[in-house]
Amino acid sequence: MSFDNTPGNPFALSTDDLARLEAIREGMLDPSPRRIGRLDQWGLADTYETYAEVARYTEVSITLPDGTVLDASLSVPRDLAPGQACPAVVLPAPLNNLGHRAYLGMFPRWTLGGYVVLAYSQRGLAKSTGEIQVAGPQDVADATEVINWLVAQDGVDPGRIGLFGSSYGAGTSLLAAANDQRVKAVAGTSAWGDLFASLYENGTRHLKAFEALVQLFDEDRCSQEFRDVIEKIRNDTIDDEVREFAQVRSPRHYLNAYNDAATPILLTTAWHETIFSVPAVVDLFTGLTGPKSLLVQVGDHGNGELSGLAGLLSKPTEMxxxxxxxxxxxxAGDGREPRFGIRSEYMHNLLSDLRHDDWESYALPRKRFHLADATAGERDGQMAEGLPQPGWARSVKATGRSTEAVVAPKLIQTGLAERMGLPHVYKTAEIDRGLAAIWTTAPLAQTMRVQGDLEVRVTVKPQEANATIVAYLMDCDPATGRSAVITHAPYTITDEQTGRATTITFPLQPAHYVLPRGHQLQLIIDTNDPFFADANTAPSAIEISSPQGAESYIDIPIDTLD
Structure with missing residues (x-):
């Protein structure tokens, strides 16, 4: 996650937020009444005055064996007794131009809790030298060197080392823990489980999110290996080099290391995450056999912990x-035991707080809704339980133009609005039915909840060899014709014979959503979303059908709300 003000940066903080961070840094470096007094305008003077009484803050440089210099900050409790050693937490920086300073708001809590704190900017980020490796093997080796440096400092207990990170820092934390058994606990917020799955879902590139990340990395500071991968992904050359690049940077690849060491791992993600794959995070969590916890919140990447990184309250940082x-x-915490298992919010209620032991007990049994043709006088197909509905076909045009249905109008900001109770409104009644096929249930007789994994099966026959479709499950209010997105997923068919019908079955992103009584579930399938790369040749058409023996359906984990 980033905290700079680059134009178009979806993570950008306000000018006031940046000024606050700089004032905090100056007050920590020089805790004089004048510096600390500046923090009064944000109500932080007392916090950092107390911090200065109990800890010493310094900014340090850590020189690695290859000469790379990492920019870092160190906080050590004052007045330790001879031989006294404290637990330590290491914080690899999120993706930003502030580097380790992005965590300054957390330092008082860690320090007042008796921790030595070391935050650092990974190579190539902020003021650290070297080239950006994208949490690669070099970054993992760097983390070991950082821990070596830390345990050589007075007051550090080498047997009590933890790693905390947000986003890019979460990935580095998880990967470093798989390599260094001195790490006794990990907390990764807005984490990723599988980098390839995050870049390439159901054969479809997440091009918008990928380009946003590349812009934040700054290509000129990236390693040649990463620049080669960037060009391959842009050119849709998904070869063994790209797969290997992603695999070694995927925590899910190191499950055996976590399980052999029984490493305690806390993960957080979001239902409307547009950067990293939520199913891959769930798979990572499910595969862990040691102490583990998963938090899934309303919103998008980095939304949930943002206030906590600034020193305020948030579920991810409190956890x-x-x-x-x-x-x-x-x-450092509030004295309560941590939650193990799954903790979740449902869209769009920030006050909701549910707990389950594991994903199996969390996910509801799925019900099959068959897709049927439109009845006489209706323009949309039907979606209902009961018998399969074969024998119909609908054609949608691929024009290279998106419909009203999109994953998110804006990366990050759309999810942030969801967290504030303002989900994006989709005017699905106005969608051109020539560009999209739509199926709708009858109005719900009771308030219902969708909770878990979803799956769609349809048969598609594109006019061209390659084709992309995008499916969206919506919550539609029939009184207004307006909808909110519940979940989505793309699917791309490649190298098929032109005009050949192919039955495809693919998962949608998991969801946790409550639908009011009287609303309808609505499945939309179209051929273009600016969020994804588009394999369609425009203009062309794609036929969606339900042949005998391979009838179309959507499986939804749904039940009445208790």
Whole structure:
């Protein structure tokens, strides 16, 4: 996650937020009344005055064996007794031009909880030298060197080391823990489980999110290996080099290492995550056999922990403090035990807070809704339980133009609005039915909840060899014709014979959503979304059908709301 003000940066903080961070840094470096007093305008003077009384903050440089210099900051409790050693938490930076300074808001909680804190900017980021490796093997080796440097400092207990990171820092934290058994606990917010799955879903490139990340990395600072991969992804050359690049950077690839060491791992993600794959995070969580916790919140990448990184309250950071306290013996949290298993919010209720032991007990049994043709006088097909509905076909045009249905009008900001109770409104009644096929249920007789994994099966016959479709499940209010997105997924068919009908079955992103009584479930399938790369040749057409023996359906984990 980034905190710079680059134009178009979906993670950008306001000018006031940046000024606050700089004032915090100056007050920590020089805790004089004048510097600390500047923080009064944000109500932070007391916090950092107390911090200065109990800890010493310095900005340091860590020189690695190859000469690369990492920019870092260190906080050590004052007045330690001779031989006294504290737990330590290492914070690899998120993706930003502030580097380790992005975590300054968390330092008081960690320090007052008795931790030594070391935050650092990974190579190529902020003021650190070297080339950006994207949490590659070199970054993992760097993390080991950083820990070596840390445990050589006075007051650090080498047997109680934890890693905390957000986004890019979460990935590095997880990968470093797989390599270094000195790491006794990990908390990764807005984490990823599988980098390839995040870039390439159901054969479809997540091009908009990929380009946003590349812009934040700054290609000129990237390694040649990464620049080669960037060009291959742009050119849709998904070869063994790209797969290997992603695999070694995927925590899910190191499940055996986590399980052999029984590493305690806390993960957080979001239902409307547009950067990293949510199913891959769920798969990582499910595959862990040691102490583990998964939080899934309303919103998009980085939304949930943003206030916590600034020193305010957030579920991800509060859970991280408790997690480290429980496993390392500090007291940064509120004294409560951490939650194990799954903790979730449902869209769009930030006050919801559900707990389940595992994904199996979390996900509801799926019900099959068959897709049927439109009845006389209706323009949309039907979606209902009961018998399969074969024998119909609908054609949608691929023009290279998107419909009203899109994953998110804006990366990150759309999810942030969801967290504020303002989900994007889709005017699905106005969608051109020549560009999209739509199926709708009858109005719901009761309030219902969708909770878990979804799957779609349809038969498609494109006019051209390659074709992309995008499916969206919506919550539609029939009184207004307006909808909100529940979940989505793309699917791309490649190298098929022109005009050949192919039955495809693919998962949608998992969801947790409550539908009011009287609303309808609505499935939309179109051929273009600016969020994804588009394999369609425009203009062309794609026929969607339901042949005998391979009838079309959507499986939805749904039940009445208790």
């Amino acid at each position: 991280a403090y408790r997690w480290m306290d429980h496993h390392l013996g500090g007291s």
